[in-house]
Amino acid sequence: MMQLLQTLMTDRETDRAERQATVTALQQIANQGHGNHDHPGSKLKNFQNTNPPVFSKTEEPLDADDWLQTMENNLEVAGVEENEKVLFATHYLAGPARAWWTSARALNAGQMMTWADFKLKFSKYHVPPGLIKKMRDEFRELKQGRMSVVEYRDSSSPCQGTPDETDTTEKRKERFLNGLHDEMQTVLVNIPFADLEALVDSAIQMEGKLHQANENRKRRMMNQRSNAIPVATKDKSTITCYECGVVGHFSNECPKRLAKLAGNTSAPAQQQRRVSTGKKFAPNNPNNRGGRLYHMNAEEAQEAPDVVLAEEKVHKIREYLKTAQSRQKSYADKRRREMTFEIGDFVYLKVSPLKGMQRFQVKGKLAPRYVGPFKVLSRRGEVSYQLELPEEMAVVHNVFHISLLRKCLEVPEKTEVFKNIDHRSVDINSDLTYREVPIRILEEAYRTTRTRSIKFLKIQWSNHTEDEATWEREEDMKKEYPDLFST
Incomplete structure (x- = not known):
C-alpha cells in the first residue's frame, strides 16, 4: 500500500514539474517576443484571449476532432509560429490526454515534434479508425426522415472520414439530394443548381409549400366533417311495438321479448344436459341458465355419470389410422425387392x-x-x-x-x-x-403446323409387337435407317 502511494505521489510530482516547465517556456516566449519588439502584446496573451478549450478525454465520438480543429483555428488567430504550436496546444491537455502526451513525448526520444505529426498521432489515438468507418457508414445511409431540411443539412455536413465523398460541389449536392424525401427528390432532381446553398434554399421553400398544402387539406377535411348532414333522431313517442303493442319502443327492445329469451330453456336434448355430480355451481340458482357449457376437468368428468365422453371419435380415428397404415404396408410389400441373394439362386x-x-x-x-x-x-x-x-x-x-x-x-x-x-x-x-432396329412401317400420318406439314411413320421395332410400335419422323428414320425404305 505504501509503495502504491509513493508511486502515485511520484507521478503527480512529475506531472507538476512538466506543467511548470511548460509555463516557464511560455513565459519566456512571452517576455522575449522572439525578437519582435514592434508588437508589445505577446503571442501567449493573444492565444489566451481566444479562450482555448481544455481537453481531457473523449466523451463523444467527435470531441477530440472538434478540440483539434478549434485549437488549430485559435493558433492561427493568435499568430503562433509553426514550431510553437505543439507547445501552446499541449498546455491545454489534462487528465488522460495529458498522460498520453507524456507517453508520446517519451517515445519520441526528446526530439521536437512537428504540428503535423502531433495532429496525426492525436487523431489516431483519440479518434480510432473503427469509429471513423462507423461515421462514414452512417453518413452514407443518412436520410431526412422526420427532420426538417435545415436539421438534415446540419446533420449531413462533412465530418472526419468522409473527405472523398464531399470533396467536390457535385458530390455534396448529390449526397444531399439522395437523402431528401421522395416527393422533393422527384421535383428537385431535374433542376440544375449552381451550388449546394441554392439546392438547400429550394428544398426549404418546397418544404414550406408541402407543409402548407398538408395544412390546407386537413382544414378542408375538418370543414367537410363539420358540414355533414346531421342524422335525425327518431321520435319513439309515435312508435308502437309489434310484440306487446305498447307505444315507446321497438320490438327488438321489448321487455317481454327479452324476458322470454332470458327464461327460454327448451333446448334440444342433444345440446342440453344436466350435470348431477362433479359440478361447482348451485343447482337451484336461477342465474344458471340452461344450454350452457361449464368447465370440468378430466377427473370430475370420469366421476359424473351423465357426462358424455368423446371417446368414440378417438376410437374411430385410431381405426382409420390402422387402416391407412395397413394399406401403405401392403403397397410397400408389393413393391419390395430382395436386396440379398444366396449362392444357387x-x-x-x-x-x-x-x-x-x-x-x-x-x-x-x-x-x-x-x-x-x-x-x-x-x-x-x-x-x-x-x-x-x-x-x-x-x-x-x-x-x-x-x-x-x-x-x-x-x-x-x-x-x-x-x-x-x-x-x-x-x-x-x-x-x-x-x-433395337425397325422392322416395318405400319402407318403414315401428317402433323400440320402453321408453316409446314410433318410426316410421321408408325414403326414396329425388333423384339416388340405391333402394340408397342412408336411414331417417328420420316426424315429422322431416313437418316438413321435408309435400308428400311429401300425395300
Whole structure:
C-alpha cells in the first residue's frame, strides 16, 4: 500500500514539474517576443484571449476532432509560429490526454515534434479508425426522415472520414439530394443548381409549400366533417311495438321479448344436459341458465355419470389410422425387392434397349427388359454377384451390381417355359444394352403446323409387337435407317 502511494505521489510530482516547465517556456516566449519588439502584446496573451478549450478525454465520438480543429483555428488567430504550436496546444491537455502526451513525448526520444505529426498521432489515438468507418457508414445511409431540411443539412455536413465523398460541389449536392424525401427528390432532381446553398434554399421553400398544402387539406377535411348532414333522431313517442303493442319502443327492445329469451330453456336434448355430480355451481340458482357449457376437468368428468365422453371419435380415428397404415404396408410389400441373394439362386438380368433416335430433342429409349434367368455362382463384396452366363453372352462381364438383378421366383429346372428360352434372340452388348432396329412401317400420318406439314411413320421395332410400335419422323428414320425404305 505504501509503495502504491509513493508511486502515485511520484507521478503527480512529475506531472507538476512538466506543467511548470511548460509555463516557464511560455513565459519566456512571452517576455522575449522572439525578437519582435514592434508588437508589445505577446503571442501567449493573444492565444489566451481566444479562450482555448481544455481537453481531457473523449466523451463523444467527435470531441477530440472538434478540440483539434478549434485549437488549430485559435493558433492561427493568435499568430503562433509553426514550431510553437505543439507547445501552446499541449498546455491545454489534462487528465488522460495529458498522460498520453507524456507517453508520446517519451517515445519520441526528446526530439521536437512537428504540428503535423502531433495532429496525426492525436487523431489516431483519440479518434480510432473503427469509429471513423462507423461515421462514414452512417453518413452514407443518412436520410431526412422526420427532420426538417435545415436539421438534415446540419446533420449531413462533412465530418472526419468522409473527405472523398464531399470533396467536390457535385458530390455534396448529390449526397444531399439522395437523402431528401421522395416527393422533393422527384421535383428537385431535374433542376440544375449552381451550388449546394441554392439546392438547400429550394428544398426549404418546397418544404414550406408541402407543409402548407398538408395544412390546407386537413382544414378542408375538418370543414367537410363539420358540414355533414346531421342524422335525425327518431321520435319513439309515435312508435308502437309489434310484440306487446305498447307505444315507446321497438320490438327488438321489448321487455317481454327479452324476458322470454332470458327464461327460454327448451333446448334440444342433444345440446342440453344436466350435470348431477362433479359440478361447482348451485343447482337451484336461477342465474344458471340452461344450454350452457361449464368447465370440468378430466377427473370430475370420469366421476359424473351423465357426462358424455368423446371417446368414440378417438376410437374411430385410431381405426382409420390402422387402416391407412395397413394399406401403405401392403403397397410397400408389393413393391419390395430382395436386396440379398444366396449362392444357387436364379436371377434375371436387366438390359436396356436403344433405338438410336432423337425424338423431340430427347434420346428415345424403350422400357428396360430382363433376360435370363441365370444362376448365382458367388458373392463379390457387399452389393455385387457373379452369374453363370451362356456362351452367347461371353462379351459381357459376369459380375453385376445388385440393382441390375431381380430374383427369379420359379426354379428353371422345374418350369418347362425356361427350357425353350433362346438367349440368342437378343444381341446384348458388353454394357448390357442391345440395339433395337425397325422392322416395318405400319402407318403414315401428317402433323400440320402453321408453316409446314410433318410426316410421321408408325414403326414396329425388333423384339416388340405391333402394340408397342412408336411414331417417328420420316426424315429422322431416313437418316438413321435408309435400308428400311429401300425395300
